[in-house]
Amino acid sequence: MPSVSLLQIEHDFPELQFKEGKVFSWNPNSQTVYYEKLDSQEDLVQLLHEIAHAKLGHKNYQYDIQLIEMERSAWEYAVDTLAPKYGLTLSMDDDNIQDSLDSYRDWLHKRSLCPQCGAVGLQDTSSSYKCINCHSEWRVNQAKSCQLKRYQIK
Known part of the structure; x- marks a missing residue:
C-alpha cells in the first residue's frame, strides 16, 4: 500500500463515502467512490481519479464524447491537483493514464462502427x-x- 492511507483520504474528503467494490468507480447518486484494492501506487492513482470525478461534479453524460471529456478532465484534476497533495508526481503522459484513456477511446470507436x-x-x-x-x-x-x-x- 502507498504511504497514504485510506483513512487519511476519507478524512480529507468527508463529503464522500468510500466503499470496497469490484472496480474503481464513482457513483454520483450516493456520493460514493468504490475501490477495488489499494495495494500499490497505481491503485492510489486510480482512487484519486475517481475522487476527481466527484470533485468536478461529474454525473451523467448523453453523448459518448462527453464521457471521454469527463475522463480526461478527471485525470487532469487528479494529476494537477490531487496527486501533489499526497506527494505524488504524475503526468498525463504516464502509461497507466494513457492506457485508461485509450480504453475509453477504443470503446467509443467500437460503438460507432456500422x-x-x-x-x-x-x-x-x-x-x-x-x-x-x-x-x-x-x-x-x-x-x-x-x-x-x-x-x-x-
Whole structure:
C-alpha cells in the first residue's frame, strides 16, 4: 500500500463515502467512490481519479464524447491537483493514464462502427448511431466493462 492511507483520504474528503467494490468507480447518486484494492501506487492513482470525478461534479453524460471529456478532465484534476497533495508526481503522459484513456477511446470507436458496412457512424441519441455511408441505424448497450453489443435497427 502507498504511504497514504485510506483513512487519511476519507478524512480529507468527508463529503464522500468510500466503499470496497469490484472496480474503481464513482457513483454520483450516493456520493460514493468504490475501490477495488489499494495495494500499490497505481491503485492510489486510480482512487484519486475517481475522487476527481466527484470533485468536478461529474454525473451523467448523453453523448459518448462527453464521457471521454469527463475522463480526461478527471485525470487532469487528479494529476494537477490531487496527486501533489499526497506527494505524488504524475503526468498525463504516464502509461497507466494513457492506457485508461485509450480504453475509453477504443470503446467509443467500437460503438460507432456500422454493423452493416464497417464505416464510422455518428451518434444520434445516447444509445443510437447512424451511418453516413450506408444509412444504417443501430442501438448500442451501455457496457463499458463488459461486452459491447450493437443491434441494427434499420
